[in-house]
Amino acid sequence: MKFVRPKYARRGKLPGSDDLSGYDTGNQTVRIGEDYAHLRGVTDKEKYEDLLATIRHEIGHFLDDQIGEDLGKNTFASYLGRLKGVIQDDIDRTRGDEALFQRLKDGFGLDGEFWEYILDTRVTDFFCAMTGGRLHSFAVKGHGEKYFAERPHRAHVEIFADFFSLYSTKGNDDKIDFLRKLYPDTIAELGKFIKLHGGV
Numbered sequence: 001m002k003f004v005r006p007k008y009a010r011r012g013k014l015p016g017s018d019d020l021s022g023y024d025t026g027n028q029t030v031r032i033g034e035d036y037a038h039l040r041g042v043t044d045k046e047k048y049e050d051l052l053a054t055i056r057h058e059i060g061h062f063l064d065d066q067i068g069e070d071l072g073k074n075t076f077a078s079y080l081g082r083l084k085g086v087i088q089d090d091i092d093r094t095r096g097d098e099a100l101f102q103r104l105k106d107g108f109g110l111d112g113e114f115w116e117y118i119l120d121t122r123v124t125d126f127f128c129a130m131t132g133g134r135l136h137s138f139a140v141k142g143h144g145e146k147y148f149a150e151r152p153h154r155a156h157v158e159i160f161a162d163f164f165s166l167y168s169t170k171g172n173d174d175k176i177d178f179l180r181k182l183y184p185d186t187i188a189e190l191g192k193f194i195k196l197h198g199g200v
């Protein structure tokens, strides 16, 4: 993993055990659950890759929380006005573009263009967040409308965590390029932000 600064690596605990993976801001614990095992049609190797992607995603939440705390008691994805604004613009654009939503929805079917990306779960939360949770019922994993409606900043947080998971691992340039075509501003800002905070 390229991007874990020592001062953050010393904090936090990993992992707990529960039904679902997640990051608990209260006790700074990354929890790795069994949810990754419920994917359809995966081989063991794919399941293993998926687990690693889940761990990276949750570590993304952990770093978000820690850097945000250093910056001012907030998650950094939602803390920085510019980053928040750029991501929100893309969320609003997706929300207002029914053709784009239909493309995402079709792409998340078993034979759809996003299936290979969903299979390793590295972009499910990203797209669920971009659509305010509308996509959730068509995707294998991710979060639904209620989750994002309860706390709007969760969309920025999930988008960051998925981007971090991709960015911190070799071999994902094709996936990042793919996201960049759909959301060039968001991907540019996320990349800049990770570099600013110690990423390669």
Ligand SMILES: [Zn+2]
Residues within 6 Å of the ligand: 057, 061, 125, 157, 158, 161
């Ligand atoms: Zn998440």
